[in-house]
Amino acid sequence: MAKTVVLERKPLSLSERTYLPQIATGLKTTFSNMFKPKVTLQYPDEKPRIPQNYRGVPTLVKDPNGREKCVSCQLCEFVCPPKAIRITPGSVPEGDETREHVEKAPEEFEINMLRCIYCGYCQEVCPEEAIFLQDEYSSSGYTREEMVNNKEKLYELGGTLPDPHYKWDKKKDAEKAGNSH
Amino acid sequence: MIEFEVIQLVVLKVIFAFLMVGAVMTMAGYSVLAERKVSAWMQGRVGPNRTVLPLIGRIPIIGSFLKGLGIFQPLADGLKFLFKEEIVPGHVNKFYYYLAPIVALVPALTTMTVLPFGEFTNSEGSVLPLILADLDIGILFVLAVSSLGVYGIVLAGWSSNSKYPFLGGIRSSAQMISYELAMGLSLLPVFLWVSEPGATASSLSLVEIVRSQHASSWLLIIQPVSALIFLIALFAETNRLPFDMPESETDLVGGFHTEYGSFKFGIFFVAEYAHIVIGSAIFTLLFLGGWNFLPWVENPWPATWIGTLLGTGWFLTKTIGLIFFFIWVRWTLPRFRYDQVMDLGWTKLLPLALANLIFYVLVVTWLDQSNLNLP
Numbered sequence: 001m002a003k004t005v006v007l008e009r010k011p012l013s014l015s016e017r018t019y020l021p022q023i024a025t026g027l028k029t030t031f032s033n034m035f036k037p038k039v040t041l042q043y044p045d046e047k048p049r050i051p052q053n054y055r056g057v058p059t060l061v062k063d064p065n066g067r068e069k070c071v072s073c074q075l076c077e078f079v080c081p082p083k084a085i086r087i088t089p090g091s092v093p094e095g096d097e098t099r100e101h102v103e104k105a106p107e108e109f110e111i112n113m114l115r116c117i118y119c120g121y122c123q124e125v126c127p128e129e130a131i132f133l134q135d136e137y138s139s140s141g142y143t144r145e146e147m148v149n150n151k152e153k154l155y156e157l158g159g160t161l162p163d164p165h166y167k168w169d170k171k172k173d174a175e176k177a178g179n180s181h
Numbered sequence: 182m183i184e185f186e187v188i189q190l191v192v193l194k195v196i197f198a199f200l201m202v203g204a205v206m207t208m209a210g211y212s213v214l215a216e217r218k219v220s221a222w223m224q225g226r227v228g229p230n231r232t233v234l235p236l237i238g239r240i241p242i243i244g245s246f247l248k249g250l251g252i253f254q255p256l257a258d259g260l261k262f263l264f265k266e267e268i269v270p271g272h273v274n275k276f277y278y279y280l281a282p283i284v285a286l287v288p289a290l291t292t293m294t295v296l297p298f299g300e301f302t303n304s305e306g307s308v309l310p311l312i313l314a315d316l317d318i319g320i321l322f323v324l325a326v327s328s329l330g331v332y333g334i335v336l337a338g339w340s341s342n343s344k345y346p347f348l349g350g351i352r353s354s355a356q357m358i359s360y361e362l363a364m365g366l367s368l369l370p371v372f373l374w375v376s377e378p379g380a381t382a383s384s385l386s387l388v389e390i391v392r393s394q395h396a397s398s399w400l401l402i403i404q405p406v407s408a409l410i411f412l413i414a415l416f417a418e419t420n421r422l423p424f425d426m427p428e429s430e431t432d433l434v435g436g437f438h439t440e441y442g443s444f445k446f447g448i449f450f451v452a453e454y455a456h457i458v459i460g461s462a463i464f465t466l467l468f469l470g471g472w473n474f475l476p477w478v479e480n481p482w483p484a485t486w487i488g489t490l491l492g493t494g495w496f497l498t499k500t501i502g503l504i505f506f507f508i509w510v511r512w513t514l515p516r517f518r519y520d521q522v523m524d525l526g527w528t529k530l531l532p533l534a535l536a537n538l539i540f541y542v543l544v545v546t547w548l549d550q551s552n553l554n555l556p
């Protein structure tokens with residue numbers, strides 16, 4: 001059991017009862033505060049430092065070879081809690097040299113930023129590491145249509161991220177070695 | 182047929198009056214800016230620094246400096262009040278609702294007529310004060326008229342026909358009677374001290390008080406208790422924190438001006454700051470030597486128009502310093518509770534002011550007696 005300590009309240013001295021010394025101390029504090037550095041960030045002129053793992057606007061990324069990573073599996077569309085993602089699946093044309101062994105790609109990929117809640121489930125669920133919530137945090141528009149990011153916009157926002165896997169290169173190598181699955 | 186000189190005099194007075202109103206209103210406007218800036222600095226913020234006029238903002242260094250200081254902010258604030266939608270709630274008493282802001286502003290602007298702000302020596306060598314109307318009862322006029330400002334608040338509280346303004350009005354009237362007595366009593370020793378020994382009647386003129394502080398001690402040093410009581414009462418008179426009972430925005434929403442918006446609120450706002458400007462000026466005149474340089478120091482400026490300008494500038498500097506003090510106190514102290522204000526006014530300030538008065542009555546009597554018996 002914690003022991004309760006009753007503090008003895010000393011009666012106020014005469015100077016304390018006038019409040020004036022305390023007021024003077026308070027005035028000194030506020031006056032010295034005037035010359036301390038300001039904590040304000042001058043926002044549009046100064047941008048805040050975005051930490052790692054920040055969940056900004058969801059974007060689609062390309063692999064270092066400049067290829068589309070998304071295979072339109074639609075997992076993100078299913079997992080998205082506010083149903084902000086809409087994917088129209090499409091197939092990659094047969095003869096595309098740069099994208100051998102890739103069968104599908106999204107024909108259209110739309111993320112409605114008026115619905116998105118920045119939860120990051122799409123990034124978490126993506127088996128191809130194709131969708132990332134990056135450091136872009138301010139999106140605005142004059143109409144509702146403007147706030148729906150289409151595929152082109154998503155790739156523009158996403159850019160290219162380093163990829164440690166090179167999945168399609170590995171598949172290609174595996175087929176050359178004769179053990180494709 | 183009115184003589185030409187009379188017309189000339191009247192026109193000149195009217196021009197002076199407009200200049201004075203302009204100066205006080207400008208100071209009130211910039212006090213608002215000062216309030217915002219100082220509060221921001223004290224809270225580690227930057228304050229208004231975005232407003233800018235098209236051409237002046239382009240001047241390389243000065244433009245951005247002025248922008249950073251928010252020099253153009255009062256203009257934007259004033260225009261905002263002008264252009265806002267004029268809303269009159271359906272449940273108010275229209276006549277008094279419209280009357281209240283005017284009643285609040287007029288006393289604040291009327292007191293400036295008896296406010297001296299400098300003096301000049303004319304060609305005949307006599308020293309004349311710079312003042313709109315040199316009344317013999319200057320300070321009495323100020324006390325009488327500035328107390329009328331509280332009617333604006335009470336009227337606003339009652340005519341709004343809503344509970345929070347009503348409470349604000351009640352608090353305002355209760356607060357007024359509790360500090361007004363102490364305020365008046367704190368000033369009596371000042372006039373006792375200033376009057377000539379052996380005089381049967383002495384002047385209540387503010388000019389005389391300032392002249393008595395010329396090249397001698399300021400009254401703040403001679404009568405610190407009077408100055409303290411007057412300052413505290415001044416805070417209450419101008420409805421400033423820690424005594425902003427009528428407003429108390431945390432517990433009364435907005436107090437007396439809850440139901441007011443747009444320009445009518447703007448008038449209340451300007452009236453409050455005009456009160457502060459006038460109050461600071463009066464405190465400067467009474468206790469800080471007015472336009473005199475420093476205690477016991479002869480004015481370093483010559484008795485020409487340059488001296489007049491410097492003296493007026495020095496008076497303005499002191500006044501602005503005191504306005505800063507008002508703002509500084511506001512952002513330092515929390516608000517007193519309603520009953521604590523009553524308690525402070527009736528049981529602390531009033532007895533203290535009485536004791537102070539009796540003490541100075543004895544001192545002045547003793548000094549006068551020894552002065553008169555000397556020769």
